[in-house]
Amino acid sequence: MDDKLMLMIPGPTPVPEQVLLAMAKHPIGHRTGDFSKIMEEVTQNLKWLHQTQNDVLILTVSGTGAVEAGIINFLSPGDRVLVGSNGKFGDRWAQVSKAYGLQVDTITAEWGQPLDPEQFRAKLEADTDKTIKAVIMTHSETSTGVLNDLETINRHVKAHGEALIIVDTVTSMSAYNIPVDEWGLDVVASGSQKGYMIPPGLGFVAVGPRAWEAYATAKLPRFYLDLGKYKKDGAKNTTPFTPPVNLFFALQAALRMMKAEGLESIFARHQRLTHSTRAAIKALGLPLFAPDGAGSPAITAVAPDRVDAEQIRSIMKKRFDIALAGGQDHLKGKIFRIGHLGFVSDRDILTAIAALEATLQELGYESFTPGAGIAAAAKVIANS
Ligand SMILES: Cc1ncc(COP(=O)(O)O)c(C=O)c1O
Structure with a gap:
C-alpha cells in the first residue's frame, strides 16, 4: 500500500x-x-x-x-x-x-x-x-x-x-x-x-x-x-x-x-519507548546488543542468534512497511536496530512489536510464545 x-x-x-x-x-x-x-x-x-x-x-x-x-x-x-x-x-x-x-x-x-x-x-x-x-x-x-x-x-x-x-x-x-x-x-x-x-x-x-x-x-x-x-x-x-x-x-x-509537550514528558516518553521495546525483545528471546542500564533512548539494537537479522528487516519492510535499521560496518547482517526517536508514540512500539512477532513466525523462529513481546511492552506502558 x-x-x-x-x-x-x-x-x-x-x-x-x-x-x-x-x-x-x-x-x-x-x-x-x-x-x-x-x-x-x-x-x-x-x-x-x-x-x-x-x-x-x-x-x-x-x-x-x-x-x-x-x-x-x-x-x-x-x-x-x-x-x-x-x-x-x-x-x-x-x-x-x-x-x-x-x-x-x-x-x-x-x-x-x-x-x-x-x-x-x-x-x-x-x-x-x-x-x-x-x-x-x-x-x-x-x-x-x-x-x-x-x-x-x-x-x-x-x-x-x-x-x-x-x-x-x-x-x-x-x-x-x-x-x-x-x-x-x-x-x-x-x-x-x-x-x-x-x-x-x-x-x-x-x-x-x-x-x-x-x-x-x-x-x-x-x-x-x-x-x-x-x-x-x-x-x-x-x-x-x-x-x-x-x-x-x-x-x-x-x-x-x-x-x-514539555521537557519532562518528552524524556519520560522516550524512556517508556526504550523500556517497552527492550522488555518486548527480551520476552521474544532475542539478545539485546546494549546491556541494561546503557540502552540508548533513541534506538534499540538487537543481535538475533537463531534468526537472520537482514531477513527480519526485509520481511518487516515488505510485509508491514516498517523500516528498521541494519548494522553498520562489521555489524552489518549481525544486528538490526529499532528506532524510537522523536515523533514516536507507545502505539508505534506496540505496532512494531506485533509486526516483529508476525515476522518471526514467518521465519519459523519458535523460541517465543506468540503475544509475549506485546504483553511485555504493554506491561511497561501500563506501569509507567
Ligand atoms: C550519534 C550520531 N552522530 C552523528 C551522526 C551523523 O549525522 P549525519 O548523518 O546527519 O551527518 C549520526 C547519524 O546518524 C549519529 O547518529
Missing part, C-alpha cells in the same frame, strides 16, 4: 503533519523582518530545549557538520584530544580530529558496550601538565544503541579543569535530560532529522563561555563553519549564509510542539 511507511530508523525520523504543513509554503527572504522573528523565536526555544542561557547556533549542515564545527572552532593544530570511541560515530570524531592535525588519544570500548568513565578519570588525572585540550565523545552511540555516561565522564573533565568537553548529542538531544548549563557542557552538537522531528538539513551547536574563550585563540582553519560568524549574526536574528528557510518554518513548528 502506498504512503504507509513507518520509519523506525534512528534518522531521518517521522515528521508530524503540522511540521510538514509548516514547510509547504513559499520561502521568504532571509534578510527580512519576518525571517528575523522566526530566528528569534527558534533561538529562544532551542535554548529552552538545551537548558542553557548561552548560545545555541543553527547551521545548514547534517549532524557530522555540527560536530565537526564543534571540534574545529576551539582547538589548534597539534592539540591533544581524548576521544571516546565505542562505535561508528565515536570513530568518526577520531577521524575528523586526525584530519585536522590534532593529536588523538582514544579511549575505546567494544561495540555494544558503554565507555568506561574510570578510563577517562585515569587519563585526565594523569595529565598533570594539562596537555589534554578537549574530551570528545558521543552520548548516544547510534550504531550500537549504547548510551554513554556523559554525566560522570563530564565530572572527570571538570575535575581536570582545563579540557573542554565536546559532545555529540545527535541522537540524545530532546530524548534524554541533558541540562547543558547545570552540567557545564562546553560544546553540544546535534542535528535536525533526529529528536527534532524535522527533515535533515539543520545542525545545532550549543557553545558555553569556556569554549568561547578557547575560540579566541584557536587556530584550526575555519570559514563556513566559523561559529563566531553565527554568533555575531545570530545576535541580530540573522544568519551568515542563506539558510534553508523552509526548514526554519519546520523548526518553529516542531519546537512549539515540544514546548507544548
Whole structure:
C-alpha cells in the first residue's frame, strides 16, 4: 500500500503533519523582518530545549557538520584530544580530529558496550601538565544503541579543569535530560532529522563561555563553519549564509510542539519507548546488543542468534512497511536496530512489536510464545 511507511530508523525520523504543513509554503527572504522573528523565536526555544542561557547556533549542515564545527572552532593544530570511541560515530570524531592535525588519544570500548568513565578519570588525572585540550565523545552511540555516561565522564573533565568537553548529542538531544548549563557542557552538537522531528538539513551547536574563550585563540582553519560568524549574526536574528528557510518554518513548528509537550514528558516518553521495546525483545528471546542500564533512548539494537537479522528487516519492510535499521560496518547482517526517536508514540512500539512477532513466525523462529513481546511492552506502558 502506498504512503504507509513507518520509519523506525534512528534518522531521518517521522515528521508530524503540522511540521510538514509548516514547510509547504513559499520561502521568504532571509534578510527580512519576518525571517528575523522566526530566528528569534527558534533561538529562544532551542535554548529552552538545551537548558542553557548561552548560545545555541543553527547551521545548514547534517549532524557530522555540527560536530565537526564543534571540534574545529576551539582547538589548534597539534592539540591533544581524548576521544571516546565505542562505535561508528565515536570513530568518526577520531577521524575528523586526525584530519585536522590534532593529536588523538582514544579511549575505546567494544561495540555494544558503554565507555568506561574510570578510563577517562585515569587519563585526565594523569595529565598533570594539562596537555589534554578537549574530551570528545558521543552520548548516544547510534550504531550500537549504547548510551554513554556523559554525566560522570563530564565530572572527570571538570575535575581536570582545563579540557573542554565536546559532545555529540545527535541522537540524545530532546530524548534524554541533558541540562547543558547545570552540567557545564562546553560544546553540544546535534542535528535536525533526529529528536527534532524535522527533515535533515539543520545542525545545532550549543557553545558555553569556556569554549568561547578557547575560540579566541584557536587556530584550526575555519570559514563556513566559523561559529563566531553565527554568533555575531545570530545576535541580530540573522544568519551568515542563506539558510534553508523552509526548514526554519519546520523548526518553529516542531519546537512549539515540544514546548507544548514539555521537557519532562518528552524524556519520560522516550524512556517508556526504550523500556517497552527492550522488555518486548527480551520476552521474544532475542539478545539485546546494549546491556541494561546503557540502552540508548533513541534506538534499540538487537543481535538475533537463531534468526537472520537482514531477513527480519526485509520481511518487516515488505510485509508491514516498517523500516528498521541494519548494522553498520562489521555489524552489518549481525544486528538490526529499532528506532524510537522523536515523533514516536507507545502505539508505534506496540505496532512494531506485533509486526516483529508476525515476522518471526514467518521465519519459523519458535523460541517465543506468540503475544509475549506485546504483553511485555504493554506491561511497561501500563506501569509507567
Ligand atoms: C550519534 C550520531 N552522530 C552523528 C551522526 C551523523 O549525522 P549525519 O548523518 O546527519 O551527518 C549520526 C547519524 O546518524 C549519529 O547518529
